[in-house]
Amino acid sequence: MTEAIAASWSDVPKWLMPRPTKEDREYWEGAGRGELRIQHCLTCGRHQHYARMLCSHCGRQTLEWVTASGGGTVYSFTVIRQNGVPPFNERIPFVVATIDLDEDGARLIAAMPEVAPDDARIGMRVRATFRPAGDELGFVDFTAAE
Amino acid sequence: MQRPVCVVGVGLSDGPVTPDLSAVMLEAQSFRRALDDAGLEKDDIDGLASAGYGGMHEVALAEYLGLTPTWLESSSVGGSSFEFHAMHAYRAIQNGDADTIAIVYGNNQLSASGRTLGTGGGGGGRGGMALPLPMSYEFPTGLTLVGAYAMAAQRHMHEYGTKPEQLASISVQMREHAARNPNAMYRDPITVDDVMSSRLVADPLHKLDCCVISDGGCCVIMTTEERARDLGHRPVFVRGAAGGTTHHSIAAMADMTRTAAAVSGPKAFAEAGITPADVDMFAMYDSFTYTVLVVLEDLGFAPKGEGGAFVTDNGGNLRLGGALPTNTDGGGLSATHPGMRGLFLLCEATRQLRGEAGASQVPGAEIAVAHGSGGWLSTQATVVLGTEGS
Structure with a gap:
């Protein structure tokens, strides 16, 4: 991991800026505050990412926002070595992973800019980090847990 | 009575x-040749079916072709759309809703957009376009279409010890078939080493895995x-068809080593009264x-x-x-992939069952399966064809 790679992720061009909706503003603003916000279902007890009207596990409309611990496990990953969209074309190679959050039922895809391609493993423990996108919003990345 | x-x-x-033919010109040319x-x-x-160009394309195509x-x-469910069309056309004709249906697709993907499909850079996703859920979350991570498949392949390797060389072998075998097809994009033989030494696009997928x-x-x-029975060719019967979806985003694919083909395959095979053997x-x-490898398992081969x-x-x-001659025209890996390939599968399966596949003929072929996979392993549909009815 080099500082140069991390630096290249701090610049967020306008075409990558989140466009919050009525449904998911809480997620993007939470990430801006340094919190990973997900939904928890009061009926089945499971969690979900991304925000929806209904629980994707049980179908009920009994969801509340909670702040996830930020801990998770890599279900799978890849090393992106070709992406023609700027600024990703300047960031390659980088790791993108599918991560099972510690909160049951919630899974998401995230970049792991601080994890070197050779260090990524399925099953590795990871934790959320937050990267500003403008003044109020943010992205959730993951890095190796301590 | 069906x-x-x-x-x-x-x-x-x-x-x-x-380069001299637009997408709709390619559609019209193939339609005329099929007639x-x-x-x-x-x-x-x-009856007319088509997909791939957004709202009302099939209506515009009907007008262009002078059809009512x-x-x-x-x-429109990705590259497998045409297996879904075939399934729905089969039901419609069975039930008397339509008598004669044309499924049509054409695209000048290469000439119009270059080799950008799958890794971005073609202008998609930039600028003012609002991305559909859940892509608004994925796009800023830098994940590509190839990367989504790559994560699934990586998981299969982790769970089952599948080797990149085994994936590479699929590409090598498709290229052997392409060598027999004068209209294939790439025809020169390749080896497993060639695939493994082609550059990685998204680990573990190399350029020649795509x-x-x-x-x-x-x-x-x-x-x-x-x-x-009144027409010129030996009829090729549709004997069974089924489809399904498990996810849109690859993140929502609960088990990346098992697709909806594990449901559509057995269902279509049961209707056709066949087994994988x-x-x-x-x-x-x-x-x-990887698409080939995981679906071979899901269908029970x-x-x-x-x-x-x-x-x-x-x-x-x-x-x-071999035990299961696959993509005898060279497949999407070597022969033809104009953005979506699903319809070409039904064409090649039909040519085989008619005995018209020339240098690529499977001797005495009586049962063929065309299987489409669309999106990011998202949509799967299986169509069983045979020289005899069920």
């Missing part, structure tokens, strides 16, 4: 590189057995080598986790002469 249904016409446009192949005229067509169909279908980008069009015409020829949407051994055993089971 009417037996047959494929009676197939047509391929010029290809694989057609000629069937011995039909345009006014025999009362009373049955329309535009399921399908080609070409131009091309295809049309498949289906009608009743009764009408098929009965299949003489397999037309499989080889968007990536190999036990779960043993797809890697299956493809390499016996000197290569996907080869002509």
Whole structure:
């Protein structure tokens, strides 16, 4: 991991800026505050990412926002070595992973800019980090847990 | 009483590189060739299916072709759309909602957009376009279409010990078939080493694990057995069909080593009254080598986790002469992939069952399966064809 790679992720061009909706503003603003916000279902007890009207596990409309611990496990990953969209074309190679959050039922895809391609493993423990996108919003990345 | 249904016409446009033909010109050319192949005229067509260009494309295509169909279908679920179209056309003809249906697709993907599909850079996703859920979360991570498949392949390797060399072997075997197809994009033989030493696009997928980008069009015409008996070709029967979806985003694919083909395959095979051992020829949407491997398992050609051994055993089971000759035209990996390939699978399976595949003929082929995979392993559909009805 080099500082140069991390630096290249701090610049967020306008075409990558989140466009919050009525449904998911809480997620993007939470990430801006340094919190990973997900939904928890009061009926089945499971969690979900991304925000929806209904629980994707049980179908009920009994969801509340909670702040996830930020801990998770890599279900799978890849090393992106070709992406023609700027600024990703300047960031390659980088790791993108599918991560099972510690909160049951919630899974998401995230970049792991601080994890070197050779260090990524399925099953590795990871934790959320937050990267500003403008003044109020943010992205959730993951890095190796301590 | 359900009417037996047959494929009676197939047509391929010029290809694989057609800078002088637009997408709709490719569609029209393949439509005309399928009519000629069937011995039909345009006014025999009362149903039309197409996909890939957004709202009302099939309506615009009907007008362009001078058709006034009373049955329309535009399921747009990625590259497998055309197996869904074939399934719905089969049901419609069975039930008497339509008599003769044309499924049409063409795209000048290569000439219009270059080799950008799958890794971005073609302008998609930039600027003012709002991305559909859940892509608004994925796009800023830098994940690509190839990367989504790559994560699934990586998980299969982790769970079952599948080797990149086994994935590479799929590409090598498809290239052998392409060498026999004068219209294939790439025809020079390749080795497993060639695949493994081609550059990584998204680990563990190399450039030669990825399908080609070409131009091309295809049309498949289906009608009743009764009408098929009056036409020139030996009828090819539709014997079973089923489809399904498990996710849109690859993140929502609960088990990346098992697709909806594990449901659609057994369902279609049961309707057709066959088992995997009965299949003489397999037309499989080889968007990536992993797509082939996981669906071989899901359809029951190999036990779960043993797809890697299956493809390499016996000197290569996907080869002509192997246990399951697959993509005898060279597939999307070497021959033709104009953005979406699903319809070309039905065409090649039909040619095989008619005995018209020339240097790539599977001797005595009686049962063929065309299987489409769309999106990011998102949508799967299986169509069983045979020389006899069920």
